[in-house]
Amino acid sequence: MESENILEAKQVSVAFRIAGKFQKAIYDIDLRLRRGEVLAIVGESGSGKSTFATAVMGLHNPNQTQITGSILLDEEEVIGKTGDSMASIRGSKVGMIFQNPLTALNPLMKIGQQIKEMLAVHDVYPAKTTPEEVAAIEYWMNHYPRKMFNYKSSYEMSLAG
Incomplete structure (x- = not known):
């Protein structure tokens, strides 16, 4: 049975390596996007919108970034996926239009x-x-x-x- 949620984030945090230590940029994000819904993530510059979106897309460098929590796309966990397994998800289940x-x-x-x-x-x-x-x-x-x-x-x- 197909899940009602196409995107579900639970306790998602993203930390970047700065001067050898990981510093959290976003903390404990929770959200759900159901089929047929539209979601707008809004906030001030530097509030973490793009950081969260690129975590969903799997675009962070795993050597410089720690992503914790859970991000499910159509019930498939994306945190920890790399390479071809993530490439098959991009474009078919999720896409991103960059600002620049x-x-x-x-x-x-x-x-x-x-x-x-x-x-x-x-x-x-x-x-x-x-x-x-x-x-x-x-x-x-x-x-x-x-x-x-x-x-x-x-x-x-x-x-x-």
Whole structure:
């Protein structure tokens, strides 16, 4: 039976190694996200929003970061997963849109090609997807500012506000 929760965090803390000692950045986070719900994590700059999100994604360096507690994605524990086991979860069960496009997009590649590549890597569309199939994602792109309408032939720096 499928769980009602798609994300469940229990007592999640994240500590970073600073001068040889681990210092906690976030403490004992508890949250649940049920199927069909939308969750917004808001807070001041430096409050730990991105630290928590990158813990869910498994993007912290395990040599420099300690993550304790439990993070379940569709009842699968992600704390402690690394490499291929975590890569198979990213994109299929969870994704992240980074705040800085320079860390997320390749400035030397057109946006449409990057989206096509991401969809192929995560088996959303096969690698030999036609341009018409890739264009189907324009549906959600239409909800963004006018400058993004031509994303297929744009470079990421042209999308900056």
